[in-house]
Amino acid sequence: MVCVLRVIKSGRGKILAIVNNHLIKIERKIMNTRFMKFIPIMILFFGFMQNYALGSDCVIICNKDVPENSLTAKEIKDIFTWNKKNWEDGSRITFVLMRNKAVLNAFSREYLGKTMMQYEMFIKNEVFIDGNKIPKSFKTDEQVIQYVSITKGSIGFISKEPDTWLVKPMAIK
Amino acid sequence: MKRLFLLMLTILFLSCTNIEAIEFDEYGAIDTHGYISQGYLRSDKNNYFCETEEGDYNFYEIGVSMTSEVSDKLRIGIQFLSYALGDFGNTNFHVNWANADYYINDWIGFKAGKIKIYHGLFNRNRDADFLRTSILLPQSIYNEAWRSTISSLNGFEAYGTINAGLAGRFKYNVQTGKVDIEPDGGVAIAAKEKLLEKTNTTFNIEYIIDTVNEEPSFVYSLMWETPLQGLKFNTTYWSLDFDMVGTALLQSLDVALENSIFRTSASSITGSVEYTLGNFIFISEYSYSKYDFEFITSLVRTPSDLETEGYYVNGMYRFTNWFETGLYYSVYYPDKNNKSGKKDLDNNGVRDFNPIHSAWQKDTCLSFRFDLSNNWIFKLEGHVLEGTAVMMKAHNTVDYNPADIDLNKNWLLFGAKFTYSF
Numbered sequence: 001m002v003c004v005l006r007v008i009k010s011g012r013g014k015i016l017a018i019v020n021n022h023l024i025k026i027e028r029k030i031m032n033t034r035f036m037k038f039i040p041i042m043i044l045f046f047g048f049m050q051n052y053a054l055g056s057d058c059v060i061i062c063n064k065d066v067p068e069n070s071l072t073a074k075e076i077k078d079i080f081t082w083n084k085k086n087w088e089d090g091s092r093i094t095f096v097l098m099r100n101k102a103v104l105n106a107f108s109r110e111y112l113g114k115t116m117m118q119y120e121m122f123i124k125n126e127v128f129i130d131g132n133k134i135p136k137s138f139k140t141d142e143q144v145i146q147y148v149s150i151t152k153g154s155i156g157f158i159s160k161e162p163d164t165w166l167v168k169p170m171a172i173k
Numbered sequence: 174m175k176r177l178f179l180l181m182l183t184i185l186f187l188s189c190t191n192i193e194a195i196e197f198d199e200y201g202a203i204d205t206h207g208y209i210s211q212g213y214l215r216s217d218k219n220n221y222f223c224e225t226e227e228g229d230y231n232f233y234e235i236g237v238s239m240t241s242e243v244s245d246k247l248r249i250g251i252q253f254l255s256y257a258l259g260d261f262g263n264t265n266f267h268v269n270w271a272n273a274d275y276y277i278n279d280w281i282g283f284k285a286g287k288i289k290i291y292h293g294l295f296n297r298n299r300d301a302d303f304l305r306t307s308i309l310l311p312q313s314i315y316n317e318a319w320r321s322t323i324s325s326l327n328g329f330e331a332y333g334t335i336n337a338g339l340a341g342r343f344k345y346n347v348q349t350g351k352v353d354i355e356p357d358g359g360v361a362i363a364a365k366e367k368l369l370e371k372t373n374t375t376f377n378i379e380y381i382i383d384t385v386n387e388e389p390s391f392v393y394s395l396m397w398e399t400p401l402q403g404l405k406f407n408t409t410y411w412s413l414d415f416d417m418v419g420t421a422l423l424q425s426l427d428v429a430l431e432n433s434i435f436r437t438s439a440s441s442i443t444g445s446v447e448y449t450l451g452n453f454i455f456i457s458e459y460s461y462s463k464y465d466f467e468f469i470t471s472l473v474r475t476p477s478d479l480e481t482e483g484y485y486v487n488g489m490y491r492f493t494n495w496f497e498t499g500l501y502y503s504v505y506y507p508d509k510n511n512k513s514g515k516k517d518l519d520n521n522g523v524r525d526f527n528p529i530h531s532a533w534q535k536d537t538c539l540s541f542r543f544d545l546s547n548n549w550i551f552k553l554e555g556h557v558l559e560g561t562a563v564m565m566k567a568h569n570t571v572d573y574n575p576a577d578i579d580l581n582k583n584w585l586l587f588g589a590k591f592t593y594s595f
Contacts, residue, residue, distance in 0.1 A: 073443075083279070118491075
């Protein structure tokens with residue numbers, strides 16, 4: 001052991017050079033492997049993943065006749081998962097969805113603790129197995145606002161504060 | 174009947190290029206949804222419920238459901254299903270579930286009719302392939318042979334949700350009613366094979382089932398959604414009693430005994446945990462089942478019992494909107510007190526398990542799910558298996574000779590499946 005240490009100490013420069021040389025060779029070998037050729041594909045793949053994770057804020061709106069002016073995050077989760085079906089006054093809740101992926105993703109992550117795909121799977125499960133009615137979904141904020149404004153007891157979410165008095169923005173407790 | 178449904182499906186298929194479903198608004202309107210799923214299974218050795226050694230396409234599901242909200246409180250619905258996995262399944266369109274659901278409040282509601290049975294986390298949606306990552310569910314908990322029997326029952330259900338404040342939320346379901354057991358279905362075949370295992374060394378019996386008489390079953394489910402976001406625990410229990418009535422041919426004595434009864438009393442408890450963290454989902458389930466058998470003929474009365482055990486761990490990760498992968502490891506013991514298969518049946522030296530590796534089944538499964546669009550899904554999966562506990566001997570004989578069983582200990586299974594849902 002002592003001998004080995006002496007050799008290392010005396011010829012440290014040589015050894016380092018040899019080790020360095022070996023590392024360079026190994027590095028070149030790795031660079032030439034098929035694995036490295038897949039790196040651009042992997043970057044694109046994970047880039048797509050990153051894109052999927054991105055989202056934007058959303059605003060909860062409801063019909064003007066809904067008695068509540070604010071809801072807790074838990075109540076919003078309960079409404080959009082069929083666990084709360086009636087408003088305080090006993091009237092029926094109708095929730096609607098947004099088809100815009102960024103908004104739906106932001107909403108489901110923030111209020112439901114699910115990804116958009118997990119939420120879509122959950123809805124299909126409820127529809128096919130429990131016989132729940134599939135919620136209406138719309139492409140744009142304007143369409144959601146229009147539906148919520150004319151449908152009693154309805155609630156939905158949009159991408160930004162509504163600039164209209166036709167619906168009521170719901171405060172979060 | 175089948176043609177009518179196929180015609181209906183074709184019309185729906187053609188009219189649903191971009192929409193999610195056919196729907197009409199307000200009360201009394203009907204929501205219609207459906208799915209068509211076609212699979213392919215191939216194994217290097219052993220036949221997995223069908224002719225998988227040759228590659229088998231006889232693996233599909235077609236379902237159509239219709240629901241309507243009659244009022245705020247009352248909803249009615251029906252689902253028709255045709256499915257096959259080799260010899261198992263029901264290729265005729267039959268009622269998969271059909272019930273009236275009366276919701277009183279969050280605490281309590283009732284269902285009456287044909288109701289899907291709670292067993293583990295996935296029994297109720299096992300017919301809808303597009304609701305999960307894998308093609309085949311872990312066989313340690315969701316044995317295909319039992320699929321048709323524990324799919325649904327004709328009876329009643331009470332259900333409700335109890336908010337427990339800081340402790341989270343509890344959901345309960347209690348069901349009672351009768352299940353359908355077909356004389357040529359998976360459960361009847363499995364029970365018959367068990368009967369022959371237990372009695373054949375003495376009498377060399379051939380048993381022909383004429384009818385199956387079911388007793389009322391009892392099912393409960395309790396789910397705890399914990400305050401920790403994404404974490405939930407679930408437990409389910411069911412009991413099932415039935416008599417298979419048929420003719421026992423005691424070949425060694427050259428005697429036919431009519432109205433022989435093979436009585437089965439089964440119960441099963443399953444514990445589950447599911448944790449969702451972002452795109453990652455972890456699920457694990459454990460199931461324990463107990464069976465009491467009694468073979469009653471005018472000559473003999475042979476009681477026996479059996480305890481089975483199964484569990485699995487499953488991880489799934491969704492990489493993108495269109496790609497998800499899952500990996501599970503599943504273990505099943507058809508006799509939990511004889512996991513090695515070496516315990517002797519009796520002093521004759523004849524083992525309970527023949528071949529010995531039918532005393533267990535260990536399955537490692539890797540699945541890939543591709544969501545090609547909102548409606549189309551394609552799945553691929555590979556299984557590395559050790560043991561043959563779940564396999565049917567009837568599907569693995571040499572030249573259809575029941576005495577000459579051809580089962581291999583280590584084998585591979587490959588699956589692919591396309592599904593369209595709307």
